[in-house]
């Protein structure tokens with residue numbers, strides 16, 4: 001087993017469970033080496049490309065992992081525990097390691113309730129982009145592994161020795177990914193976002209809106225055929241490819257898909273919602289793109305942008321029909337699950353920022369787990385709505401309660417959910433200005449909007465400023481927020497730090 005680990009990028013595997021005795025590291029590879037009693041066993045050893053964790057180290061890892069899943073324990077009262085499945089990329093700076101952890105609840109015969117568990121594969125902090133870049137393959141692998149492991153453990157927990165071959169298989173599978181990584185192992189995470197769609201579908205206008213908002217972030221670098229822009233955001237470099245949609249260019253992209261579509265992390269597909277005459281052509285182009293992506297065995301997420309839905313026409317019968325028609329077509333092309341669709345218009349900047357923000361969030365393996373913790377925090381502090389924003393106003397995570405819907409009282413029911421998500425970037429700008437000119441030392445601000453209160457809080461996570469925005473019915477709740485904030489941040493800062501890179 002040790003030889004196998006030495007030959008892999010993986011430094012260690014820790015499987016932990018929350019049993020009767022609390023968090024416990026159940027399986028630790030490589031195995032714990034018994035040390036002399038007089039040598040300090042609080043530090044770990046790195047030898048020949050392998051990390052020997054001590055029992056204490058592994059317990060620390062178990063505690064940190066499991067507390068992200070169960071927090072204050074309120075989740076254990078829920079009835080549908082089997083549905084709680086999360087991934088997280090979590091730094092362990094004390095050991096210079098980063099883990100990819102799969103969290104779930106394990107069903108065992110001897111316990112009434114499923115047990116919280118965390119399966120971590122640990123690699124060098126400096127090589128963590130390997131985890132991000134191959135995340136989809138890892139996810140599949142680890143879920144399969146844990147399903148088998150759960151079956152083995154259903155009657156009683158087996159010993160580490162009994163399960164050795166199972167863990168060996170896991171490492172062998174990881175070594176296969178190493179041999180053919182999706183992208184080369186590099187220190188910096190690079191992301192590729194594609195903007196595609198027919199000509200005249202609004203791609204360039206969309207990007208210009210984003211550019212206007214993030215003018216500091218985007219450096220326009222035109223290239224031949226495709227325009228490649230780049231953004232530095234949250235520690236990663238995001239390359240945005242604007243693929244011109246004229247017929248000749250479309251053919252070129254498909255023929256040279258190796259260059260244009262390969263290794264795309266995310267694809268925005270644009271459809272001019274006014275131009276029914278070209279729906280068929282657009283679906284044909286989309287089908288071809290999807291076939292190419294399938295050929296690469298890439299599970300590139302696609303976000304659909306219905307463009308040009310300007311405020312004066314969005315509710316018209318014609319546009320409503322168009323939306324229905326094209327949505328049906330997209331549903332046919334998306335057999336597993338619902339297509340993710342945004343209506344945008346250049347006359348409402350937020351409609352574009354919202355769509356863009358959702359795209360960035362898709363690139364984060366940690367978003368769901370952050371939101372789980374954010375929802376606990378919101379329940380504790382009784383806030384109606386909580387948003388976690390980057391300095392640039394990107395929505396990193398959000399949580400809503402049904403009361404938030406009543407409070408915001410927006411007529412169109414579908415839009416209610418997003419009302420604060422869309423205003424958030426504006427508030428972020430306001431707050432930036434506010435803090436610059438008025439109260440440089442202050443870290444919070446309050447806005448009163450009708451009957452509700454918006455409470456803004458600047459937080460600092462390892463050199464990086466972020467914002468929390470709360471919607472409250474009572475200003476006094478801010479004390480409760482301030483009281484609970486540090487424990488929430490302690491819990492989630494590592495996840496935020498590793499949001500997309």
Ligand SMILES: Nc1nc2c(ncn2[C@@H]2O[C@H](COP(=O)(O)OP(=O)(O)O)[C@@H](O)[C@H]2O)c(=O)[nH]1
Pocket residue numbers: 197198199200201202203204205206245270307308309310344345346347
């Ligand atoms: N009314 C309206 N026109 C738009 C909108 N977005 C783009 N356009 C117009 O549609 C045309 C094509 O847009 P463009 O961004 O160049 O499309 P691309 O070929 O896909 O890059 C331009 O004349 C834009 O001004 C929108 O939201 N509303």
Ligand SMILES: [Mg+2]
Pocket residue numbers: 203204205244245
């Ligand atoms: Mg264009």
